[in-house]
Amino acid sequence: MPADSKIIEVAGLVRKFGDRAVLNDISFNVDRGETLVIMGGSGCGKSTLLRHMIGAMKPTSGLVRLFGEEITTLKEREIERIRLRFGMLFQSGALLASLTVGENVALPLLQHTKRSIDEIEDIVKQKLGMVGLTGFENLKPDEISGGMKKRVGLARALALDPELLFSDEPTSGLDPIMTAVIDELTLKLARGRGMTAVVVSHDMTSAFRIATRMIMLGHGGIVAQGTPDEIRASSNPEVQQFIHGEADGPIPLNLSQEEHEHHQHVKPRPFARARGRFHRKTA
Amino acid sequence: MSNAELLAFVSARTLAFCALNLQVRNYLQLNVSLLYWILVAPFTGQFFKIAPIFRQMVFIGVRAAPMVALTAFSVGVTLAMQAAHSLESLGAEMYIPDLVMITLLREMGPVLIAVIVIGRSGSAVAAELGTMKVSEEIEALEVMAINPIQFLVVPRFLSMMVMLPALTIFGNYIGILGGWAVCVSALDFNTAGYVLRALESAETWDLYSGMIKSVVFAWIIITIACNAGLSVEGGAEGVGQATTTAVVQALLAMLVMNAVLTGIFFFAA
C-alpha cells in the first residue's frame, strides 16, 4: 500500500511564540523504515518540531499526520491510541523521579499490556541491557548520571517495541563508545525490525552513521534536506559550516540586537535595577 | 462524557467574565475529569490501581498521625482548662466533658486536623506535582498515553478522602483523652464519671456532622493542591509559588466552607 508507507506527514507547519515564528512553513514526509535526522543550531526549533509531531503542542497553522491520521484536530482520547504506537525520548530524559529506573521502563508495560510481573521484569532487563545499563534497575533517577538518564529514557521509549521512535538528542552527553552503542541500537532496530526513527542530533558523526535522510533547520524553515551523501555534497555554505563545525561562516553566532528586539514576547529584564539592588552605592 | 463536557462548558461559560476565569475553569475541569476517572472510567474497563492509593495513604495519613495526636491532645487539654475556668465560676464543673466533647466533634477536630493536613500534605502534593510539571514528567506521561489525572491525581484524591476523616476520628479520640487528663488529674472527676458525662452529652449527629465536614475538606484540600501543582509554569520559582497558593487557597476555602457547613448543620435547621 503506497499510502501506508508514509508514516509522518508534516505540511505547512507554522508555530509562533508571541510574534516570533519559531517554525515557519515546514513541510516534509517520513516513509516507513526511514531514519530521519533533524539537525540545526541550538534554539532553532528542533525540539519544538518534535513536540508538534507527537501532538504535545498545537501548531498555529498547518497539519501533522501520524499513521495517516491528523493529530492536530484529534480528541485527547484518539491521540492516546496513536501514542501507543510510538515511543519518545525527551531531551531531558523526563524520567519519573519518584520511580526507580526499572519501574520507569516498566511503566508503559504495566499500563498498557496484560503481561505478568515476571514477563515485564524480563523485558525491562532486556531493554536496559540494550542500552548498556544492566543491573541499574533499583537506582532512582537522581542517583544516575545525565547520560545514563538519556539511555533509560531510550529504554523506556522502546519498552512497547514501537514502530516509530522519536528521539531528541539521544547521544548528547554520552562518551564516543556509548554513542556508537546507541547508534548501533538505532541501526539494528531500523534496518533489522523496520522501525521508523526521527532523531534530533547535533553530533555529525552519529548523524551520518544512522541517517537515511537528513533535514537541516534554520531561520524557521528547512535549509537543506536529502540523503547523507547529498547533504555532504551540498553546495549550501550554511550546511557545510554546520557539518564541519566551523566558527566562521554564514550562520550568525548570536542573534543581532535588531533581531532580539523582534522577540517581543521576551520581556526586557531590568538589569539596571537588579544591579542597583546588589551593588548599592555607598558614597 | 458528553454530559460532563457539557457541564464543564456551562460552568466555564457562566464564569467567563470572572477575574479568575482561567483558574476557575481549570479547577472545574480538574474536578470533572476526576469524577470521570473515578465514577465512569471503571465501568469502561479502566480501573484505577490500588497499590498507589495505599502508598499515598501512608504519606497523607499514617505519617501525619503523630502530629495529629499531639495537636489534638493539646487542644483537648486547652479546652478542658478553659471550660474549667469558666464553668467553675457558675458552679457547673460537671459540664466540662460536654464542652470538650462537642467542641471537638463539631468544630475543632475537623478544622484543626484539616489545617495540619493542608500544611503537611497539601503543600507536598502541590510541590511534587509542580516539580513533575516543570521537569517534563507530566508531558512524558501524556506521550506514553498515560492520563496524568488517572495516574497521579486519582490515587491522591482517594487516599485523602479516606485518610482525612480517619485522622479526624483518631484526633477526636486523642482530644477527648486530653480532656480526660485534665479532668482526672486536676479536677474532681473520676474516669467513669468523665466517660459517662461525655457520652451522655454528645449525639451521633455531632460525630456525623464533623465527619461530613472532614470529607468536604478533604475534597477541597486535595483538588486545590493538585490543581495548583498541575498548573505550574516557569521553573523552581513557579513551584514555590504554586505551593504557597495551594496552602493559602486551601486554608481560606476550608475555613469559609466550615462556617457555611456549621450554619447549615446547627443554625438553619
Ligand SMILES: Nc1ncnc2c1ncn2[C@@H]1O[C@H](COP(=O)(O)OP(=O)(O)OP(=O)(O)O)[C@@H](O)[C@H]1O
Ligand atoms: N514554551 C515556549 N514559550 C516560548 N518560547 C519557546 C517555548 N518553547 C520554545 N520556545 C522558543 O523556541 C525556540 C526553539 O526552541 P527549541 O527547544 O525547539 O530549540 P532546539 O532546536 O531544540 O534547541 P536545542 O538544540 O538547544 O535543544 C527557542 O528560541 C525558544 O526560545
Ligand SMILES: [Mg+2]
Ligand atoms: Mg532541543
